Amino acid sequence: MSITFHPLGEAAVKVSFHQAVSQSLNKTIKAFCTNLSLKDPGIIEWVPAYDSVTVYYDPWIYTYQRLTELLKKKALEIDHQPGNSKTIVTIPTLYGGEYGPDLDKLSKSKKMNTDDVISLHTNGDYLVNMIGFLPGFPYLSGLDEKIAMPRLDEPRQTVPAGSVGIAGSQTGIYPLESPGGWNLIGRTPLRLYDPERDNPFLLEQGDYLRFKSITEEEFKQIKREIDEGSYKLERKEETK
DSSP states (O other): OOEEEEEOTTSEEEEEEOSOSSHHHHHHHHHHHHHOOTTSTTEEEEEEOSSEEEEEEOTTTOOHHHHHHHHHHHHHTOOOSOOOEEEEEEEEEEESGGGSTTHHHHHHHTTOOHHHHHHHHHSSOEEEEEEOSSTTOEEEEOOOGGGOBOOOSSOEEEEOTTEEEEEBTEEEEOSSOEEEOSEEEEEOOOOSBOTTSSSOBSOOTTOEEEEEEOOHHHHHHHHHHHHHTOOOOOEEEEEO
16 A cells, blocks of 8 residues: 655644545545544544545644654554445435526536436435535535536525535535535435534445435425434445
8 A cells, every 4th residue: 555644734644545536445544544543642633535634633742753653554454355335324305496406407408307317316326535625515426427517607605504516526415504616406404514413424434325306395304303303314234
Protein backbone atom coordinates (compact mmCIF):
# COMPACT_ATOMS: atom_id res chain seq x y z
CA MET A 1 0.00 0.00 0.00
CA SER A 2 1.34 3.42 -0.99
CA ILE A 3 0.47 6.20 1.45
CA THR A 4 1.94 9.62 2.12
CA PHE A 5 1.58 12.12 4.95
CA HIS A 6 1.23 15.90 4.82
CA PRO A 7 0.99 18.23 7.82
CA LEU A 8 -2.07 20.48 8.00
CA GLY A 9 -1.08 23.20 10.41
CA GLU A 10 0.30 22.16 13.79
CA ALA A 11 -2.42 19.72 14.87
CA ALA A 12 -3.53 17.69 11.86
CA VAL A 13 -2.08 15.36 9.27
CA LYS A 14 -3.53 14.30 5.93
CA VAL A 15 -3.03 10.61 5.14
CA SER A 16 -3.27 10.10 1.36
CA PHE A 17 -3.88 6.68 -0.19
CA HIS A 18 -2.46 6.49 -3.69
CA GLN A 19 -5.10 4.35 -5.38
CA ALA A 20 -7.86 5.07 -7.86
CA VAL A 21 -11.13 5.97 -6.18
CA SER A 22 -13.11 2.73 -5.98
CA GLN A 23 -15.13 0.51 -3.68
CA SER A 24 -11.87 -1.23 -2.74
CA LEU A 25 -10.25 2.05 -1.68
CA ASN A 26 -13.39 3.00 0.25
CA LYS A 27 -13.11 -0.30 2.15
CA THR A 28 -9.40 0.37 2.85
CA ILE A 29 -10.12 3.83 4.24
CA LYS A 30 -12.96 2.52 6.40
CA ALA A 31 -10.69 -0.21 7.79
CA PHE A 32 -7.94 2.33 8.48
CA CYS A 33 -10.39 4.50 10.45
CA THR A 34 -11.58 1.44 12.36
CA ASN A 35 -7.97 0.86 13.47
CA LEU A 36 -7.80 4.34 14.98
CA SER A 37 -9.04 4.77 18.53
CA LEU A 38 -10.56 7.66 20.42
CA LYS A 39 -9.27 5.95 23.55
CA ASP A 40 -5.89 7.36 22.54
CA PRO A 41 -5.87 10.80 24.21
CA GLY A 42 -3.47 12.07 21.54
CA ILE A 43 -5.90 11.49 18.67
CA ILE A 44 -8.84 13.91 18.72
CA GLU A 45 -10.81 12.88 15.62
CA TRP A 46 -10.48 11.85 11.97
CA VAL A 47 -12.29 12.77 8.77
CA PRO A 48 -12.33 10.25 5.89
CA ALA A 49 -12.58 11.48 2.28
CA TYR A 50 -12.50 9.86 -1.16
CA ASP A 51 -8.79 8.97 -1.10
CA SER A 52 -7.53 10.34 2.20
CA VAL A 53 -8.11 10.65 5.93
CA THR A 54 -7.37 13.80 7.93
CA VAL A 55 -6.34 12.99 11.49
CA TYR A 56 -6.51 15.70 14.17
CA TYR A 57 -4.18 15.23 17.12
CA ASP A 58 -2.92 16.85 20.31
CA PRO A 59 0.56 18.26 19.56
CA TRP A 60 1.34 18.23 23.28
CA ILE A 61 1.09 14.44 23.21
CA TYR A 62 2.29 13.55 19.70
CA THR A 63 4.96 15.10 17.56
CA TYR A 64 4.24 15.00 13.84
CA GLN A 65 6.94 12.36 13.30
CA ARG A 66 5.74 10.13 16.12
CA LEU A 67 2.16 10.33 14.90
CA THR A 68 3.03 9.43 11.31
CA GLU A 69 4.96 6.40 12.59
CA LEU A 70 1.84 5.31 14.49
CA LEU A 71 -0.37 5.86 11.46
CA LYS A 72 1.95 3.82 9.24
CA LYS A 73 1.62 0.99 11.73
CA LYS A 74 -2.19 1.33 11.71
CA ALA A 75 -2.18 1.17 7.91
CA LEU A 76 -0.18 -2.07 7.97
CA GLU A 77 -2.75 -3.58 10.33
CA ILE A 78 -5.58 -3.18 7.83
CA ASP A 79 -7.43 -6.42 7.15
CA HIS A 80 -7.48 -6.86 3.38
CA GLN A 81 -9.78 -9.86 3.42
CA PRO A 82 -12.69 -9.18 1.06
CA GLY A 83 -15.96 -8.52 2.83
CA ASN A 84 -19.01 -10.48 1.76
CA SER A 85 -21.69 -8.11 3.02
CA LYS A 86 -22.66 -4.48 2.81
CA THR A 87 -24.92 -2.23 4.85
CA ILE A 88 -27.93 -1.02 2.85
CA VAL A 89 -29.88 2.01 4.10
CA THR A 90 -33.21 2.71 2.39
CA ILE A 91 -33.91 6.40 1.71
CA PRO A 92 -37.63 7.05 1.16
CA THR A 93 -37.87 9.90 -1.35
CA LEU A 94 -40.69 11.98 -2.80
CA TYR A 95 -39.70 12.91 -6.35
CA GLY A 96 -40.68 15.94 -8.42
CA GLY A 97 -43.03 18.86 -7.88
CA GLU A 98 -42.08 21.33 -5.17
CA TYR A 99 -39.95 18.59 -3.58
CA GLY A 100 -37.83 18.09 -6.70
CA PRO A 101 -38.08 21.28 -8.76
CA ASP A 102 -35.33 20.32 -11.24
CA LEU A 103 -36.71 16.89 -12.14
CA ASP A 104 -38.69 18.12 -15.15
CA LYS A 105 -35.75 20.11 -16.52
CA LEU A 106 -33.40 17.15 -16.10
CA SER A 107 -35.90 14.80 -17.75
CA LYS A 108 -36.32 17.08 -20.76
CA SER A 109 -32.57 17.54 -21.17
CA LYS A 110 -32.15 13.75 -21.21
CA LYS A 111 -35.16 13.26 -23.52
CA MET A 112 -36.83 11.02 -20.94
CA ASN A 113 -40.04 11.17 -19.00
CA THR A 114 -39.84 11.77 -15.26
CA ASP A 115 -40.80 8.18 -14.44
CA ASP A 116 -37.75 6.94 -16.36
CA VAL A 117 -35.44 9.27 -14.43
CA ILE A 118 -36.96 8.16 -11.11
CA SER A 119 -36.62 4.51 -12.13
CA LEU A 120 -32.93 4.96 -12.98
CA HIS A 121 -32.29 6.87 -9.74
CA THR A 122 -33.99 4.22 -7.56
CA ASN A 123 -32.41 1.30 -9.40
CA GLY A 124 -28.88 1.54 -7.97
CA ASP A 125 -27.03 1.05 -4.72
CA TYR A 126 -25.02 4.17 -3.92
CA LEU A 127 -21.79 4.04 -1.96
CA VAL A 128 -21.19 6.73 0.68
CA ASN A 129 -17.64 7.76 -0.27
CA MET A 130 -17.40 10.54 2.28
CA ILE A 131 -19.40 12.84 4.53
CA GLY A 132 -18.71 16.55 4.05
CA PHE A 133 -19.73 20.07 2.97
CA LEU A 134 -22.44 20.06 5.68
CA PRO A 135 -22.71 17.82 8.78
CA GLY A 136 -24.05 14.50 7.49
CA PHE A 137 -23.98 15.35 3.75
CA PRO A 138 -23.21 12.07 1.88
CA TYR A 139 -21.26 12.16 -1.38
CA LEU A 140 -22.54 9.14 -3.31
CA SER A 141 -21.08 7.25 -6.24
CA GLY A 142 -23.05 4.83 -8.39
CA LEU A 143 -25.26 7.25 -10.33
CA ASP A 144 -26.34 6.03 -13.76
CA GLU A 145 -24.51 8.22 -16.29
CA LYS A 146 -27.76 8.53 -18.26
CA ILE A 147 -29.02 10.99 -15.64
CA ALA A 148 -25.75 12.76 -14.80
CA MET A 149 -26.22 16.55 -14.89
CA PRO A 150 -23.86 19.53 -14.37
CA ARG A 151 -24.36 21.76 -11.35
CA LEU A 152 -26.69 24.73 -11.69
CA ASP A 153 -25.16 27.82 -13.29
CA GLU A 154 -26.50 29.86 -10.37
CA PRO A 155 -26.77 28.12 -6.99
CA ARG A 156 -29.96 28.54 -4.97
CA GLN A 157 -29.74 30.65 -1.87
CA THR A 158 -31.87 28.15 0.03
CA VAL A 159 -32.16 24.38 -0.41
CA PRO A 160 -34.54 22.61 2.01
CA ALA A 161 -33.19 19.95 4.36
CA GLY A 162 -33.63 16.44 2.94
CA SER A 163 -33.36 17.55 -0.68
CA VAL A 164 -31.95 14.87 -3.00
CA GLY A 165 -29.80 16.27 -5.78
CA ILE A 166 -27.55 15.43 -8.70
CA ALA A 167 -24.29 17.20 -9.58
CA GLY A 168 -22.16 15.75 -12.33
CA SER A 169 -21.93 11.99 -11.84
CA GLN A 170 -22.76 12.16 -8.13
CA THR A 171 -25.97 12.22 -6.16
CA GLY A 172 -26.32 13.50 -2.61
CA ILE A 173 -28.71 14.59 0.13
CA TYR A 174 -28.77 17.96 1.90
CA PRO A 175 -28.97 17.26 5.65
CA LEU A 176 -29.68 20.89 6.56
CA GLU A 177 -31.23 23.90 4.88
CA SER A 178 -28.43 25.71 3.07
CA PRO A 179 -27.40 27.32 -0.20
CA GLY A 180 -26.62 24.81 -2.93
CA GLY A 181 -26.07 24.28 -6.64
CA TRP A 182 -27.17 20.67 -7.14
CA ASN A 183 -30.11 19.73 -9.37
CA LEU A 184 -32.94 18.90 -6.97
CA ILE A 185 -35.02 15.89 -8.03
CA GLY A 186 -36.71 14.92 -4.75
CA ARG A 187 -36.73 15.10 -0.97
CA THR A 188 -36.54 12.62 1.89
CA PRO A 189 -38.26 13.13 5.26
CA LEU A 190 -35.31 11.47 7.01
CA ARG A 191 -33.06 13.58 9.23
CA LEU A 192 -29.50 12.87 8.17
CA TYR A 193 -28.15 15.06 10.95
CA ASP A 194 -29.77 15.56 14.34
CA PRO A 195 -27.60 16.94 17.18
CA GLU A 196 -30.18 15.67 19.70
CA ARG A 197 -29.51 12.01 18.83
CA ASP A 198 -26.84 9.96 20.62
CA ASN A 199 -25.23 9.56 17.20
CA PRO A 200 -26.09 12.78 15.33
CA PHE A 201 -25.23 11.24 11.94
CA LEU A 202 -27.65 8.88 10.24
CA LEU A 203 -25.09 7.64 7.70
CA GLU A 204 -21.41 6.85 7.67
CA GLN A 205 -18.68 6.36 5.11
CA GLY A 206 -18.92 2.87 3.61
CA ASP A 207 -22.72 2.57 3.82
CA TYR A 208 -24.75 1.89 0.69
CA LEU A 209 -27.95 3.82 0.04
CA ARG A 210 -30.99 2.67 -1.90
CA PHE A 211 -33.58 5.31 -2.82
CA LYS A 212 -37.26 4.32 -2.66
CA SER A 213 -39.96 6.40 -4.36
CA ILE A 214 -42.84 7.35 -2.05
CA THR A 215 -46.06 9.35 -2.29
CA GLU A 216 -46.71 12.69 -0.61
CA GLU A 217 -49.01 10.94 1.89
CA GLU A 218 -46.21 8.50 2.77
CA PHE A 219 -43.77 11.41 3.07
CA LYS A 220 -45.99 13.16 5.60
CA GLN A 221 -46.61 9.93 7.54
CA ILE A 222 -42.89 9.16 7.83
CA LYS A 223 -42.24 12.75 8.93
CA ARG A 224 -44.87 12.38 11.66
CA GLU A 225 -43.31 9.13 12.83
CA ILE A 226 -39.87 10.76 12.93
CA ASP A 227 -41.25 13.66 14.96
CA GLU A 228 -42.86 11.17 17.38
CA GLY A 229 -39.73 9.04 17.58
CA SER A 230 -41.49 5.91 16.28
CA TYR A 231 -39.99 5.65 12.79
CA LYS A 232 -37.80 2.59 12.16
CA LEU A 233 -35.04 3.15 9.63
CA GLU A 234 -34.63 0.40 7.03
CA ARG A 235 -31.02 -0.61 7.56
CA LYS A 236 -29.89 -4.14 6.78
CA GLU A 237 -26.91 -6.25 5.84
CA GLU A 238 -26.91 -7.83 2.39
CA THR A 239 -24.48 -10.25 0.76
CA LYS A 240 -22.51 -8.66 -2.03
